[in-house]
Amino acid sequence: MTKTFTRSAGRAANQLRPVRITRNYTVHAEGSVLIEFGATKVLCTASVEERVPPHKRGSGEGWVTAEYGMLPRATHTRGDREAAKGKQSGRTQEIQRLIGRSLRAVFDLALLGERTITLDCDVLQADGGTRTAAITGAFVAARDAVDRLLADGRIAASPIKDAVAAISVGLVDGVPLLDLEYIEDSACDTDMNVVMTGAGGFVELQGTAEGVVFTRDEMSALLDLADKGIGELLELQKQA
Amino acid sequence: MTKTFTRSAGRAANQLRPVRITRNYTVHAEGSVLIEFGATKVLCTASVEERVPPHKRGSGEGWVTAEYGMLPRATHTRGDREAAKGKQSGRTQEIQRLIGRSLRAVFDLALLGERTITLDCDVLQADGGTRTAAITGAFVAARDAVDRLLADGRIAASPIKDAVAAISVGLVDGVPLLDLEYIEDSACDTDMNVVMTGAGGFVELQGTAEGVVFTRDEMSALLDLADKGIGELLELQKQA
């Protein structure tokens, strides 16, 4: 592949943006992580509550769920505040459902017991990849919350079966790129979000063609990139 | 692969359910199609309006969008009526956004001119695969609406660049199956919805692991199945 696309800050096509994971960013939550993918900053908190939603009551199992939000001026131009509009957008709901499913994929809900972990992922600053940063950061916050439950003796064994992380990949002018920033995301032909576990299996895969459809070969190249990126993120999660 | 899974009605793993496409199912809409994937029945209507949403005003371009709904008793047990609850669920919004993106992928919005085609996909009876049936049927309804615009001389050339169809595939007990019905969907480890064009490119790809993660080989097998199924659907669309 001889095509080129110049990325900002001289980044290579298969290179992540600088990733920073700050634990204990706020003090009240059982887990609180600020995760930064370049200029994208998402605050992920994990809150433990001793109750479960109706469909889990009496089941002996717990629940893991997520909510997602974006501060009105996290973006280039101010967006409406969803609380003031009185409803969450379809995009917001899609993302928070994705985060919830991704986290539940690595949880043994029976070991969690009848309690709920809620992962609040709030975007303080957006520059592409907010949902993948959210999943990657939420896992660290969830792990901190579980560690506290273990330390407190409220659970005997960790309900976390594996790690989980996510990254976006995309085709811009036909070039496969890892970890799209906003300007690349806007320009891309195909945008794919990939969620994988520590063991290397896929949890979620969402690819969307914007304008130009993609082929199986292109998808294969994108998955190679994603695999590499997620491997690096899983390592950064461990170090955090 | 030696695993087996017995499907209802003796269906083979790589076999679609009987598909029926009934055009002109209702009389008022510019396009009106009842599509059936086995026991799943979705009424897809295409409505043409001579106005566009704010972000397209004055652009010379049109818009294609979709709305999705399910009658309260389309399912085994009665679900709440979304109009009575006062909001659409996250699932509903996800699906209608997916249908809209899929249809726009094969439209040249400039050739459509400043008008909107709204695809209403209402599920009369559900047995798995409602979103893929909706996309496949909505394309036929959209084509009928475009044909009427052409016949009326309101547009000079068709804005439809290619056909589009969709199918679900999944792994049940490790066996890749084409076109999941409800009981298979509930039991599956991985559920993947694939949207492709007549030319064979991917428009959307959404895979979700439920319980057990999936590998790249499994994904490859699923895509082979989807490719086969969509080829057959595209043929049925042409015949309709």
Added chain:
Amino acid sequence: MTKTFTRSAGRAANQLRPVRITRNYTVHAEGSVLIEFGATKVLCTASVEERVPPHKRGSGEGWVTAEYGMLPRATHTRGDREAAKGKQSGRTQEIQRLIGRSLRAVFDLALLGERTITLDCDVLQADGGTRTAAITGAFVAARDAVDRLLADGRIAASPIKDAVAAISVGLVDGVPLLDLEYIEDSACDTDMNVVMTGAGGFVELQGTAEGVVFTRDEMSALLDLADKGIGELLELQKQA
């Protein structure tokens, strides 16, 4: 009366449109009826649930209620989807309350026991008379649901005391017409919806003057028409 008004399809002033009642139109509901009054098509399902609303809890009595909806393109021009707008219109609420009262009029709620029958009446195609078709079809769906409860031994005796059906009548250019279709409904001076039981009593009577008020003699002529029409509908219900 020497005035004349030419109806479509050479229909006489006192003639119903062709009525078709299709039972078991969908498979999941305990009762499922597609009723057609000419081009008006309403899908009526009866769902049985083993719980009652708060005002009936502990009373030993059941409840019968109805919900009504119209697919966005059931009509000549597309209407807003109520689920997307986030509320049901006043018209929708009026109609569903009318259907519920009409059905309860022929039910012995004590014999039903503490369970609820919900009648969902969804208009697939509208050409006038949707509320009267809905009541007439909902009764057949309710009867099917009750028959299933009896067959299952969940109730010992039928809670249905009598049949119920409904028809619209109106004055168009001073001529009393039975079973108005849309074009007549739009043009009429008076529109009256009449709900009667098998024994011939009135359950509901709603007459509205649009433009020109109506006299007692006119009302008498309209009630004669309604009586005749409902007699025929009750017969069709029995045959169905």
Added chain:
Amino acid sequence: MTKTFTRSAGRAANQLRPVRITRNYTVHAEGSVLIEFGATKVLCTASVEERVPPHKRGSGEGWVTAEYGMLPRATHTRGDREAAKGKQSGRTQEIQRLIGRSLRAVFDLALLGERTITLDCDVLQADGGTRTAAITGAFVAARDAVDRLLADGRIAASPIKDAVAAISVGLVDGVPLLDLEYIEDSACDTDMNVVMTGAGGFVELQGTAEGVVFTRDEMSALLDLADKGIGELLELQKQA
């Protein structure tokens, strides 16, 4: 008819409750009337605004509409405040639509010109018959507002074509009663609201059987009563 039913305050079966119409009850509205049917008290204000809803813009015609509300403690036990619940009940919407249609029946909207008269009917105290009191009082408020428009020279001729008033009638233990109060309304087998013009024509007729269906003879007796009552109300409106 030899049946008897003892009414409170020794009222005869065909007797209205004491009716009081107080004009200029509040100072800001163009028309402001407190109407009392016995213990039922409804404040009806008519507000004139120099704009019309979208469907009348540019038509040269005006609009007349109504809104209805009940103070939370207008009733025996406190009801929820609709503003706090975030929506108007189906009952509220039914009533305000009825009031609006009833008033429009006596208005020539072309003579009104492109302006809107909004009739706000707020129940301060309820004891049955709030909707009929509201219609009867709203007409007086509307007339006062029209008189002010005429006095100000904003319209040249009155758009009011006739008077309009309303009363409830019902069968209690088989006895036809005029102007039901709350305790009678709760006990009645049939409840009918009748709206008539000064010329004696029907504008609206809404009869509902509660428990026992009604016959044509019973309806005839009820309409005789209503006719008498409305005649008296029209006289009281003139005196007011």
Added chain:
Amino acid sequence: MTKTFTRSAGRAANQLRPVRITRNYTVHAEGSVLIEFGATKVLCTASVEERVPPHKRGSGEGWVTAEYGMLPRATHTRGDREAAKGKQSGRTQEIQRLIGRSLRAVFDLALLGERTITLDCDVLQADGGTRTAAITGAFVAARDAVDRLLADGRIAASPIKDAVAAISVGLVDGVPLLDLEYIEDSACDTDMNVVMTGAGGFVELQGTAEGVVFTRDEMSALLDLADKGIGELLELQKQA
């Protein structure tokens, strides 16, 4: 202070408008008071219910809360009906929270027992000072409701510890005025609402500069005025 400002009806700067308190204005509520501050008329009802909100359940304590509303045409130009808009404005919520806190300040919730008193304050006519009239009137309604509880033997001792009343004061063209009417409120530089008890302590103090900030000396003058006005109101409450 040599500045002057001519008030309507020759009112002195430190003079209340004529205040009228009418008890038992409506019949259903346990307490029902129409309070008038000049042309401002607020209907305050106190409703007793034998249940408490969740945060008080099982506590042995009761709750006192308030709701506030304004009839659409209580004002010079018609305002939107909050029930029709589907939400209460921020102003409405601010005011009803203020009324609730003010009343709770003089209640011993333990002596009330596990029951709720809801104070509904509905403005029939507005001319400034609706929130202060509401607090002053609501106290009288609450006292009547408590007296009834005592008379019925449902409580043994009165939970009311002291009286409470409220008045507005403001600076108009630099002149401190007591009990602002609408025209003064619109013109004032500073508007302050003061809530005090019978014993002379402050419950609430809310001062807002509109345009020109205020000094401590000005505030002192305003508090003197408020103190005088509230003293008179407390006396009027006693007489009522």
Added chain:
Amino acid sequence: MTKTFTRSAGRAANQLRPVRITRNYTVHAEGSVLIEFGATKVLCTASVEERVPPHKRGSGEGWVTAEYGMLPRATHTRGDREAAKGKQSGRTQEIQRLIGRSLRAVFDLALLGERTITLDCDVLQADGGTRTAAITGAFVAARDAVDRLLADGRIAASPIKDAVAAISVGLVDGVPLLDLEYIEDSACDTDMNVVMTGAGGFVELQGTAEGVVFTRDEMSALLDLADKGIGELLELQKQA
């Protein structure tokens, strides 16, 4: 006054918590300030838009408004996300109205021209005093936004007439304290929020007795404290 109350971290009764003002905390907004009052952290962004709300259109004047929110886990226990609930609480609306009024008090809207500055104040971590921190931080963000407008030549002269800052004061066990943290706020008898300008005038004053009423002497002591605290905040704003 000899009473004592031991504050955390050995803080004196008249001492502010450590205050930190971080400008340019996020990159997209025209002004972006993280303000910390001890453990309370509020992100205040100022967004400039070239349009005004309806009531200012064509007036030549601009508008300054504020929105307030709290991340769900900013607090000790997780609160509901307002966007998910579909409405802002009364408390949220009260606070954002207060912030908006406070900022407008120091703005010359004519000099701003027909544009809007929206101040989004989002609480990342709460420990009492979020509204006063928000006002104090929002002023700095607004100043940065205005400086950018000046630098860009979009306005000729600064519309900011004076500085504005806010602090809370309260009586805890009878002791007047400056800048209450959460534990003090929960325990206090009186809580007062004071907003003042650089010139020392009052913009807003909101005092609430919780349990025990307060006297004029106590208020005087509280205002002395507030005056001192706001003086220090104004100095910190200048340094920032």
